[in-house]
Amino acid sequence: MPLTELQLLQIMPNARPVVGVFVPALNRAMARWKIDSRIRQAAFLAQIGHESGQLRNLVENLNYSADALVRTWPTRFTSQNASAYARQPEKIANKVYGGRMGNGPEAGGDGWRYRGRGLLQITGRSNYREAATGLGLPLESEPGLLEQAEHAAQSAAWWWAKRGLNELADAGRIQDIGSVINTGQPGRVPHGAAERKALYDLALKVLA
Incomplete structure (x- = not known):
């Protein structure tokens, strides 16, 4: 079933200013990359919600002390x-x-x-090049495309599918999904593990 604006806002209330543009973009991306069950969608939404500050941050913040x-x-x-x-x-x-x-x-x-952009923070020239090939977009010459809702959603769903995260979702390996995204290594506890899990549990209820 397609995601609705009401469902997205129940999962990510802070996304209200951008919900109208993201719901159709997310539905297209999830359909294209077979994020097509309640469990897969809940896992995907939880991870992108955590990584993007509930769809509000599409480019990496590097303003560190x-x-x-x-x-x-x-x-x-x-x-x-x-x-x-x-x-x-x-x-x-x-x-x-x-x-x-x-x-x-x-x-x-x-x-x-080539700093982190999109809902899952594509980072580095080689990853931009790989995403460009996978999505048919000129990302290496126009990296800022990933700051647009459509391409931010597509890049996240593409990255998700290519790294076998649909299958990890099917197996209920939710912490491992966060580990792959955040650390690159299944088994390592990801940053924000508790929030990722809380978003997943909420999304499961909302999508029921």
Whole structure:
């Protein structure tokens, strides 16, 4: 059954300003990528709800303090160098993502250009390139497309399906889904595990 605006608002009340544009986009994306059962949809909505601040944040927020930089990326920032990057999102992105995930070096700007976007935060040039092929969109040359509701939803559903998350949902492995999304490794406890689970339980009730 297609998701309704009322159902989405019951699951994610903070999505009210964007519900009208996201419900049709999510329904198209879920249909295309076979997120087509109550369990799959509840799991998907829970994860995108957590990752996007209930559909309100379609681009990664990298406005970190010096202390937060050291806590979040202890291998990249120390108490000595963090203050030089604090509250400078572009500089932080280039430092954190430069030279990895298909990005060029820090000075090249790919880290900022290909920072996390969409409902599941596609990050890095190689992932943008993969999503571009999967979705038939020029994401490598126009990364900002993932900040549009339609493409934000499609990219999330594509990523979900390609990584076998429909099958994990079918098996009831909800924490493992969060682990794959947040850590890249099933079995590791994801950031926000309690909120992800609470959103999933709520979505199951609303979609019943």
